[in-house]
Amino acid sequence: MGMSYEFWMETFSHSAAGTPNAASNHAVGIRDVATRAGVSPATVSRVLTGGPASRETRERVEAAVRETGYRPNLSARRLRTRASRTIGLIVSDIRNPFFTSLSRAVEDAAYRADMRVVLCNTDENPTREAMYLRLMQEERITGLIIAPTRATADRLETMTFDFPVVLVDRAGPTGAHDSVVIDNSAAVDTLISHLLGRGHRRIGGLFGNTSSTAQERHRGYAAAMLAHGLAPEARMIEPSAEASERELARWLTEPDRPDAFVGSNGQIVLGMARAVRSAGLAIDDDVVLAGFDNEMWTEMIGRGLTVIEQPVEEIGRSAMDLLFRRLERPDVAPCKIVLAGRLIDRDETPAPRAA
Amino acid sequence: MGMSYEFWMETFSHSAAGTPNAASNHAVGIRDVATRAGVSPATVSRVLTGGPASRETRERVEAAVRETGYRPNLSARRLRTRASRTIGLIVSDIRNPFFTSLSRAVEDAAYRADMRVVLCNTDENPTREAMYLRLMQEERITGLIIAPTRATADRLETMTFDFPVVLVDRAGPTGAHDSVVIDNSAAVDTLISHLLGRGHRRIGGLFGNTSSTAQERHRGYAAAMLAHGLAPEARMIEPSAEASERELARWLTEPDRPDAFVGSNGQIVLGMARAVRSAGLAIDDDVVLAGFDNEMWTEMIGRGLTVIEQPVEEIGRSAMDLLFRRLERPDVAPCKIVLAGRLIDRDETPAPRAA
DNA sequence: TTGAAAGCGCTAACAC
DNA sequence: GTGTTAGCGCTTTCAA
Numbered sequence: 001m002g003m004s005y006e007f008w009m010e011t012f013s014h015s016a017a018g019t020p021n022a023a024s025n026h027a028v029g030i031r032d033v034a035t036r037a038g039v040s041p042a043t044v045s046r047v048l049t050g051g052p053a054s055r056e057t058r059e060r061v062e063a064a065v066r067e068t069g070y071r072p073n074l075s076a077r078r079l080r081t082r083a084s085r086t087i088g089l090i091v092s093d094i095r096n097p098f099f100t101s102l103s104r105a106v107e108d109a110a111y112r113a114d115m116r117v118v119l120c121n122t123d124e125n126p127t128r129e130a131m132y133l134r135l136m137q138e139e140r141i142t143g144l145i146i147a148p149t150r151a152t153a154d155r156l157e158t159m160t161f162d163f164p165v166v167l168v169d170r171a172g173p174t175g176a177h178d179s180v181v182i183d184n185s186a187a188v189d190t191l192i193s194h195l196l197g198r199g200h201r202r203i204g205g206l207f208g209n210t211s212s213t214a215q216e217r218h219r220g221y222a223a224a225m226l227a228h229g230l231a232p233e234a235r236m237i238e239p240s241a242e243a244s245e246r247e248l249a250r251w252l253t254e255p256d257r258p259d260a261f262v263g264s265n266g267q268i269v270l271g272m273a274r275a276v277r278s279a280g281l282a283i284d285d286d287v288v289l290a291g292f293d294n295e296m297w298t299e300m301i302g303r304g305l306t307v308i309e310q311p312v313e314e315i316g317r318s319a320m321d322l323l324f325r326r327l328e329r330p331d332v333a334p335c336k337i338v339l340a341g342r343l344i345d346r347d348e349t350p351a352p353r354a355a
Numbered sequence: 356m357g358m359s360y361e362f363w364m365e366t367f368s369h370s371a372a373g374t375p376n377a378a379s380n381h382a383v384g385i386r387d388v389a390t391r392a393g394v395s396p397a398t399v400s401r402v403l404t405g406g407p408a409s410r411e412t413r414e415r416v417e418a419a420v421r422e423t424g425y426r427p428n429l430s431a432r433r434l435r436t437r438a439s440r441t442i443g444l445i446v447s448d449i450r451n452p453f454f455t456s457l458s459r460a461v462e463d464a465a466y467r468a469d470m471r472v473v474l475c476n477t478d479e480n481p482t483r484e485a486m487y488l489r490l491m492q493e494e495r496i497t498g499l500i501i502a503p504t505r506a507t508a509d510r511l512e513t514m515t516f517d518f519p520v521v522l523v524d525r526a527g528p529t530g531a532h533d534s535v536v537i538d539n540s541a542a543v544d545t546l547i548s549h550l551l552g553r554g555h556r557r558i559g560g561l562f563g564n565t566s567s568t569a570q571e572r573h574r575g576y577a578a579a580m581l582a583h584g585l586a587p588e589a590r591m592i593e594p595s596a597e598a599s600e601r602e603l604a605r606w607l608t609e610p611d612r613p614d615a616f617v618g619s620n621g622q623i624v625l626g627m628a629r630a631v632r633s634a635g636l637a638i639d640d641d642v643v644l645a646g647f648d649n650e651m652w653t654e655m656i657g658r659g660l661t662v663i664e665q666p667v668e669e670i671g672r673s674a675m676d677l678l679f680r681r682l683e684r685p686d687v688a689p690c691k692i693v694l695a696g697r698l699i700d701r702d703e704t705p706a707p708r709a710a
Numbered sequence: 711t712t713g714a715a716a717g718c719g720c721t722a723a724c725a726c
Numbered sequence: 727g728t729g730t731t732a733g734c735g736c737t738t739t740c741a742a
Contacts, residue, residue, distance in 0.1 A: 027517075039712075040712070040713045040714075041736080041737090042712075043711085043713075045737055046737090051737095052712090054711060073493065073495060074493045075439065075735080076430075077735080078430040078736090079430040079717095079737095080717080080735080080736045081718085081738095082718075094458055094459050094462070095459055100449060100450050100455050101450060103474065104476060107475070116475075116494075118473055119458065119462060119473075128466070134426065135471065138426050138427055138429045139429050140430065270651060296650070297654070299652070300656055384718095385719065386719085395728065396720080400722090401721090401727090401728085406727095408728085409728090412728080430718090430719080430720090431721090432719080432721075433720095435733080436721065
């Protein structure tokens with residue numbers, strides 16, 4: 001604020017920090033700049049934060065900043081202003097492509113708002129999650145975006161924080177905090193209808209056992225099956241590719257098995273694809289798969305694998321919007337944004353977008 | 356430090372912050388805790404940081420912390436101790452799987468060392484990169500891990516910072532900072548040898564034009580080809596899947612084209628795979644591909660696509676090790692850790708790890 | 711428009 | 727083992 005990009009870019013090149021053999025810019029403070037510019041620290045502060053200052057003063061201060069290579073100390077500034085301009089992002093594992101994209105969207109929005117992002121992976125480990133929640137409080141963050149484990153999701157409802165919290169991906173009924181989710185029940189419905197349309201009647205399901213989202217997808221699956229007079233065949237697993245591969249490998253050897261399977265997230269679908277291959281079966285011809293997350297590898301498989309693409313970028317952006325909205329008006333009622341998933345139907349596209 | 360996990364976990368459940376209708380824990384400070392425990396702020400500080408204190412005092416303070424829901428203010432602590440316990444991580448795009456895994460490894464190491472990670476995406480945009488570099492200085496971070504764009508890599512050499520900097524993935528010759536890279540020239544060599552072994556003589560190459568790593572791979576490729584008496588056929592592109600797809604699509608229509616192609620990173624190889632498909636050609640039968648990054652989708656393609664897997668976790672861990680080493684002994688000479696890539700040869704594995 | 715003074719919340723030096 | 731005091735680097739009254 002106050003000073004332009006150009007100013008700072010220039011600062012970079014000319015400053016002491018940019019010159020190897022400059023007098024080691026030994027903790028240049030605002031007083032040093034003030035002395036050099038022949039003004040008071042308060043004036044330097046004003047110039048730096050875009051406060052009132054005469055043209056001449058402003059120039060002298062900017063010169064002094066450049067010459068000294070001064071960098072304001074954010075800890076001090078935060079302590080004083082009580083504004084950390086920091087967003088906390090807590091997810092289970094950034095390597096889950098859903099969270100990867102989410103973090104990118106969040107970081108982009110944060111950058112635009114001149115904020116930083118502290119990234120935290122919990123590995124679905126409640127202890128680690130609790131540590132990070134505590135950290136967020138100690139950082140006095142501006143706002144938190146979190147995809148909580150189920151246990152924590154419940155506890156979050158009973159906790160109050162000094163900053164707004166937005167739940168993403170995983171959120172139960174509207175509760176104490178704002179949230180952004182996709183319509184899981186509708187999405188599963190779409191998936192099941194698609195499989196039914198392709199003539200499948202035996203549709204098995206593999207669902208994660210740690211998140212409320214997997215739970216919702218499971219319920220949606222069961223409901224959809226029953227609505228069509230079919231028997232749900234669901235198994236709950238740890239939501240990892242490994243667990244999924246193991247479970248489906250076993251399932252595939254059972255007599256009278258389903259010929260189509262649904263997975264509750266990208267990792268699970270990946271494990272399923274591996275299991276099918278390992279069993280020497282062909283996706284599409286022998287087994288049909290469906291699930292969530294339009295990952296790159298699903299594109300490579302093509303036919304026989306149908307997924308629901310989640311509008312991840314929009315989820316991230318919406319989460320930041322909710323955060324900012326609540327910062328402005330802390331008292332509006334908690335709100336839940338429900339976005340739609342999109343069916344990626346590669347079965348309908350025989351030739352992959354040829355020229 | 357000082358207090359156990361258990362203590363803090365418990366704190367969580369009982370504290371004012373955890374109780375919805377508790378007296379709004381209006382900025383509980385260390386003085387409030389001190390008053391409540393009947394001791395001085397200094398004593399509370401000591402207890403919290405594991406300093407000397409009698410058993411009884413310690414218990415009283417812990418009780419007071421619990422009852423008040425006190426959370427130390429990290430900005431204040433940092434200002435005072437001049438230790439931010441924060442690691443900066445600057446990459447071009449966290450969605451690049453290499454950086455995704457890297458960030459995870461870095462965050463894990465940071466967590467173990469009781470530090471946090473500030474994540475920054477630059478999009479290969481020097482302005483954004485400069486802004487983030489400035490931020491790192493203002494945060495007074497403990498250390499920086501960065502995969503710089505080529506322009507910045509050069510400038511970094513001439514800049515000095517108040518914290519250690521470790522370059523990852525992209526690093527020229529040993530310079531002012533520590534670095535961790537893989538042996539690109541050896542890796543490309545392996546790739547070329549593999550293709551030669553499969554009988555290919557016309558091997559084209561698509562290389563990124565923004566990073567020193569792509570440059571090294573390009574040089575290695577040219578050298579390897581010449582060493583075998585073959586003509587290098589390289590094209591430089593923006594390192595994105597889109598640019599790569601466009602370029603290879605064009606190349607594939609040219610008469611007398613190569614029958615094998617090498618790409619300098621995962622995004623480029625992905626674009627190549629898409630181009631081959633779109634052209635109605637079959638990977639392996641019509642065109643053979645090779646490149647870097649063992650991503651999930653490459654496993655799905657299987658034969659005809661050979662990649663070099665980078666030890667990403669180890670790169671991340673090594674980078675953190677270098678950081679800590681330099682914090683302990685600031686004056687040791689800059690060091691460059693060179694790790695080996697691993698050839699993932701799916702052509703040799705007809706049946707994918709069947710039971 | 712500017713400067714002097716106070717203080718954000720914490721820890722470290724020193725005295726007891 | 728504990729309290730008192732000072733001050734980390736900044737911003738923000740308040741007066742001038």
